[in-house]
Amino acid sequence: MPSNALALWRQYRFERRMFWRNRSAAFFNFLLPLIFLALFGAIVHGHQNELDVIVPGIAGMSVMSTTFTALAYNLTFMREQGILKRIRGTPLPSGVYLGGLALNAVTNTAIQIAIVVVAGRVFFNLGWPPQPLTLVVFVIAGVAAFALLGAALSHAIPSFESAPAVVNGVFVPVILISGVFFDVKHVPGFLRDIAQALPLEPLINGLTGGLVAGHGSIGHHLTALAVIGFWALVGVVLAVRGFSWEAHRA
Amino acid sequence: MMAAMASTEAAIEVRELRKSYGELEAVRGIEFSVSRGEIYGLLGPNGAGKTSTVEILEGYRERTSGHVSVLGFDPTDRPRELRARIGIVLQSSGIYNYATVAEAIAHFASFYPHPRDVDEVIGLTGLVEKRGDRARNLSGGQRRRLDLALALIGDPELIFLDEPTTGFDPAARHAAWQTIRSLRDLGKTVLLTTHYLDEAQELADRVAIIKGGRILAEGSPSELGVGAGSRYRVAYTDRDGAVSVVETDDPTSLLHELTGEALAQGERLRSLSVTRPSLEDVYLELTADA
Numbered sequence: 001m002p003s004n005a006l007a008l009w010r011q012y013r014f015e016r017r018m019f020w021r022n023r024s025a026a027f028f029n030f031l032l033p034l035i036f037l038a039l040f041g042a043i044v045h046g047h048q049n050e051l052d053v054i055v056p057g058i059a060g061m062s063v064m065s066t067t068f069t070a071l072a073y074n075l076t077f078m079r080e081q082g083i084l085k086r087i088r089g090t091p092l093p094s095g096v097y098l099g100g101l102a103l104n105a106v107t108n109t110a111i112q113i114a115i116v117v118v119a120g121r122v123f124f125n126l127g128w129p130p131q132p133l134t135l136v137v138f139v140i141a142g143v144a145a146f147a148l149l150g151a152a153l154s155h156a157i158p159s160f161e162s163a164p165a166v167v168n169g170v171f172v173p174v175i176l177i178s179g180v181f182f183d184v185k186h187v188p189g190f191l192r193d194i195a196q197a198l199p200l201e202p203l204i205n206g207l208t209g210g211l212v213a214g215h216g217s218i219g220h221h222l223t224a225l226a227v228i229g230f231w232a233l234v235g236v237v238l239a240v241r242g243f244s245w246e247a248h249r250a
Numbered sequence: 251m252m253a254a255m256a257s258t259e260a261a262i263e264v265r266e267l268r269k270s271y272g273e274l275e276a277v278r279g280i281e282f283s284v285s286r287g288e289i290y291g292l293l294g295p296n297g298a299g300k301t302s303t304v305e306i307l308e309g310y311r312e313r314t315s316g317h318v319s320v321l322g323f324d325p326t327d328r329p330r331e332l333r334a335r336i337g338i339v340l341q342s343s344g345i346y347n348y349a350t351v352a353e354a355i356a357h358f359a360s361f362y363p364h365p366r367d368v369d370e371v372i373g374l375t376g377l378v379e380k381r382g383d384r385a386r387n388l389s390g391g392q393r394r395r396l397d398l399a400l401a402l403i404g405d406p407e408l409i410f411l412d413e414p415t416t417g418f419d420p421a422a423r424h425a426a427w428q429t430i431r432s433l434r435d436l437g438k439t440v441l442l443t444t445h446y447l448d449e450a451q452e453l454a455d456r457v458a459i460i461k462g463g464r465i466l467a468e469g470s471p472s473e474l475g476v477g478a479g480s481r482y483r484v485a486y487t488d489r490d491g492a493v494s495v496v497e498t499d500d501p502t503s504l505l506h507e508l509t510g511e512a513l514a515q516g517e518r519l520r521s522l523s524v525t526r527p528s529l530e531d532v533y534l535e536l537t538a539d540a
């Protein structure tokens with residue numbers, strides 16, 4: 001029996017290869033944050049305070065789309081297609097398989113964050129991240145929370161046909177109220193309270209500290225980190241309790 | 251070779267197996283055992299309890315009660331060693347769409363401690379010309395062969411085939427049957443579920459006919475045809491040209507009577523035939539709704 005570490009590496013490599021095979025999906029996956037950066041960069045051109053909001057906002061959105069959205073879709077698809085059930089019938093340990101899926105998603109997060117950081121340096125006068133530790137800690141926390149919540153959401157999606165509606169029904173309102181495209185200060189009070197209780201606004205809060213100078217070190221963002229940690233715990237419970245390896249058909 | 255390990259223990263033992271889904275009792279006290287090297291068929295209409303039974307043996311479902319042993323293991327806990335020694339072909343299950351046939355088989359080979367050679371399995375399942383094709387571009391029959399290839403790559407001792415040829419055209423079915431027969435030559439044990447009678451008759455050493463969660467009859471396909479209680483059918487055309495069909499448990503005396511009478515009257519029994527019921531007749535009789 002191959003060791004778990006080797007099996008995990010193989011599964012990860014296989015997932016990566018399959019990811020790149022679906023060229024249009026891979027292309028748009030990386031193009032999307034660039035399109036947003038280009039559009040908003042043009043719209044708020046010359047207003048550095050706006051750029052200081054947009055860049056971490058898009059970094060936060062990238063974390064959410066590469067983990068939450070991607071895993072909710074992929075797990076639903078693989079469950080409906082019977083891929084999960086087939087894998088479950090082999091000696092590959094379930095944890096190794098799911099770990100391979102998660103690492104694949106995390107790799108996309110890392111690539112997108114790198115794109116945003118470079119674009120911030122080259123086009124938006126942000127310089128290199130002033131607080132790299134804050135950036136890394138929040139990306140890791142955000143990835144953990146959103147990946148688990150995405151896995152949990154996939155259990156609530158009844159069929160692959162309904163996946164875009166369900167996933168976007170969560171994703172779009174959350175990015176709108178969480179200050180991806182504008183400073184969350186301009187959001188009405190009750191919406192801001194909701195946003196601050198959800199994981200994306202605290203994530204953007206922490207990423208702002210990591211990416212934009214003068215927003216404090218990690219010690220200034222501990223509340224935000226705690227909110228993300230809370231959602232990661234919620235995600236663990238819901239993802240594990242609801243996990244199903246096969247589609248439920250009437 | 252695994253076959254040389256001729257253990258006297260049965261490959262599969264099922265006793266008093268029951269499975270309920272809430273109020274519905276899908277499996278009601280099924281018992282059978284499958285010897286090593288045997289192809290055993292579970293035959294029955296949809297909803298008979300076949301898939302529930304098989305999925306309990308495969309470790310996908312938990313039984314409500316009863317005793318189950320697969321290669322000496324209780325499949326409920328899904329021990330990894332058991333999963334390494336069985337191969338499962340599900341009724342329908344997806345494959346990575348963007349993987350080629352050879353890549354998918356090679357990747358699955360890496361899950362097992364002693365996999366077969368990838369090219370050998372590609373040859374065995376008739377996928378040589380498709381080895382570089384992506385799974386999404388395969389026809390239904392080719393996908394089914396890839397299913398079989400993925401189940402065989404770990405060199406399993408026991409293979410579960412759930413409705414392996416559903417949706418096949420006749421040529422593809424015969425090709426698949428040939429492949430399944432070749433599993434017997436490799437010394438594999440096969441548990442086959444099907445609702446095709448001809449498939450059970452062609453492939454299985456023994457068949458259990460299941461309906462309503464119970465086994466109604468069990469035996470070799472030919473034994474089932476002539477089993478206790480099944481009757482001979484004697485048909486002939488009488489002098490008025492009418493076709494008479496008589497069923498009997500004792501064809502010898504019936505024939506003696508009929509032929510004696512005909513001879514005495516100087517007539518001939520035209521189109522005289524004596525047939526035993528086929529597996530199909532037994533199946534239809536057993537599974538007919540009362």
